[in-house]
Amino acid sequence: MKTITRRVALGVAAGAVALGLAWPAAAEADFAGKTIEWIIPFSAGGGSDTWARFNAPLLSKYLPGNPVVVVVNEPGGGSTKGTNLFAARAKPDGLTILGTSGSTQFPYLLGDPRVRYEYKDWKIAMAGPTGGAVYASPSLGLTGPQDIAKLKDKELVYASQGATSLDLVPLLGFRLMGFNVQHVFGFKGRGDGRLAFERGEVNIDYQTSSAYLKNVQPLVDAGQAVPLFSWGVLNEAGEVVRDPTFPDLPSFAEAYETLTGKAPSGPEYDAYFAFFTAGFPAQKMVFLPNGTPDDIVAAYQKAFEDMKADPDYQANAEAVLGTYEQVTGPLAQALFEKGTTIAPELRKQVVEMLGAEYGVKLGE
Known part of the structure; x- marks a missing residue:
């Protein structure tokens, strides 16, 4: 370890x-x-x-x-x-x-x-x-990470602590992947988000590794949640690789490549990567x-x-x-x-996007 x-x-x-x-x-x-x-x-x-x-x-x-x-x-x-x-x-x-x-x-x-x-x-x-891992409801028709492309035409709902919380990483990541996600702001913790998932109020969620191991793995084992990918970790070269806590799950970069056929790149990925690095x-x-x-x-x-x-x-x-x-x-x-x-410049890019697309006004 x-x-x-x-x-x-x-x-x-x-x-x-x-x-x-x-x-x-x-x-x-x-x-x-x-x-x-x-x-x-x-x-x-x-x-x-x-x-x-x-x-x-x-x-x-x-x-x-x-x-x-x-x-x-x-x-x-x-x-x-x-x-x-x-x-x-x-x-x-x-x-x-x-x-x-x-x-x-x-x-x-x-x-x-x-x-x-x-x-x-x-x-x-x-x-x-x-680290952290993303999972979804089996009601979406998924059985595992290999089915992630099925989310492309689904209406997804995510319980968020807010656009400036750690939930900014899934917001930027899901957006980069092209998912149609309604982010419901105002939850007081990721634990509350998981409870909303268990109640069927949201159909996609992520938990940091400690909460996932304790509270989500039992849902997976019971067939009530389908793991999709981890955010991954950084290796010595600063590259995203599989999270050793979740060796059977693709990293975000791998999941993105499965969806699009290419490795993630460009300004939107740079913004996602900056906040992933700051956050994990x-x-x-x-x-x-x-x-x-x-x-x-x-x-x-x-x-x-x-x-x-x-x-x-x-x-x-x-x-x-x-x-x-x-x-x-x-x-x-x-x-x-x-x-x-x-x-x-990455901060400015994200602040402007949050203001334009989510009505979140932040100081300059």
């Missing part, structure tokens, strides 16, 4: 490592008798919630003093509500941490007026690459607020590293999180910078 994901992560972060960035000094913080709130700005049941609830007890075990770590869901505003609360209220004492997703990064990248947070103010404790190689990140002392940051980084040697972590991480290694130090910093930076 570690070999695969470290190869993917190093493809993004090699420059940072080459700079010789140093590890923090040994931690001196002590959280004995304390309770730490881990803010997740999404509803329960989605990928971020699943990720945090898997990590929380292990983080408790390896932080100095073994504090209680409580996951607090603060959904709303495409994840901007809970993130704004963290930015405004979290004290630099190590007792409040934030778990972000691509859905938190994208509003920031796009200039969403709801954003009242600045990523550069925070200190990163850990970054977790992840560094999708899950853990932050401490501005002004947090170095010894507290070091304590968190060490705890996240130490827990990866824990037998419970090693036994269950792949089943829960997929084949992705959570990283700290220079790798985390490099992924953080990758996930919060986008070329101005």
Whole structure:
């Protein structure tokens, strides 16, 4: 597991490592008798919630003093509500941490007026690459990835957290594929989107890897969902390849080629690829607020590293999180910078498209 994901992560972060960035000094913080709130700005049941609830007890075990770590869901505003609360209220004492997703990064990248947070103010404790897989209802007449072309003449409905959330990746991807998709905005998390799928309110969905493994694979096994493709992962050359968590599923690039007979290219693909890169190689990140002392940051980084040697972590991480290694130090910093930076021209292209086609008005 570690070999695969470290190869993917190093493809993004090699420059940072080459700079010789140093590890923090040994931690001196002590959280004995304390309770730490881990803010997740999404509803329960989605990928971020699943990720945090898997990590929380292990983080408790390896932080100095073994504090209680409580996951607090603060959904709303495409994840901007809970993130704004963290930015405004979290004290630099190590007792409040934030778990972000691509859905938190994208509003920031796009200039969403709801954003009242600045990523550069925070200190990163850990970054977790992840992936995701798209699936559809068998009522559409599909039995597997080989039937994806049947979606071309279907009316598809997708439950979206909003055009500036991580759901921008499927919006751009489905549009590139030529699918006729109605994006229903306003859902508070991918978990809510999955529940809408289970109720038959939508007929196409995607979940990040942790939520897919936990909540969608049972639907697939029961014949209630048909997997179509994964978004894929980046190799060392920066190319999209199959996600090792879903080795039997084609990547987005493969699925596109099946549909069109050619590899994806052009300005629309460049925009899709930019947001895919910002959203998935560094999708899950853990932050401490501005002004947090170095010894507290070091304590968190060490705890996240130490827990990866824990037998419970090693036994269950792949089943829960997929084949992705959570990283700290220079790798985390490099992924953080990758996930919060986008070329101005690609940002402008997407902002204009969202305004013209979906009525989404964003700051310039």
